Amino acid sequence: MSEGEVRSETRRPRRWRWRRIVLRTLLVILLLPPVLTLLWAVVPPISTLMLARYVQGLWVERDYVSLDAISPHLVRSVVASEDARFCQHGGVDWEALESQIAALNEGDNVRGASTITMQVAKNLFLWNDRSYVRKAVELPLALMLDAMLTKRRILEIYLNIAEWGEGVFGAEAAAQAWFGKPAKDLSRTEAARLATALPNPLARNPARPRPGHDRLARINRGRAAAIEPHLDCIPGFGP
Structure with a gap:
């Protein structure tokens, strides 16, 4: 050779x-x-943002609680604010996504069409930016989560990993941090203020909302009251 x-x-x-x-x-x-x-499905998860804070040695406040230990007012307020069709789609709201794409093509400014399930997929698996690559990966992950977990479990996970302030994650930690009470005791007004803080949790103070935030919370209270009939996928919170 x-x-x-x-x-x-x-x-x-x-x-x-x-x-x-x-x-x-x-x-x-x-x-x-x-x-x-x-x-x-059985073990409380942590988000990539929480993991990053742990790795950096930063403070993380989170006390995982079941959905039954969270005020129904907060459950309804969050769904009304973040994903009103939560029970009607399979993880991705294709109608909202198509509407967003059409609006973008016309040059309009629109709010993201992310569902609660898509946000769970992003928070558990992906990085935190607005790239199209991340969004493309987020879609199949959301479909997978919806196929493998119950709607109740997805919502429970979301309410326990959502960021509600610097180092404050989950409904229980947020209720204690902002209102000094357990998440199960939140009032309609407190729940609405927490729900409408989610799009910008580091800048919005649920305990002392600015006028714009307070206006959004008042609108949310009405939407939360109207959404109850549409929560049939979450036993105990719908009709």
């Missing part, structure tokens, strides 16, 4: 070794989300 043939034979195993490494890495990436989702 010539020297060139020897080198060729040597390179070939190396190429296969790298291919196997790449294939195994891709397999792990594909299998990790469903495996973690099965785990999170």
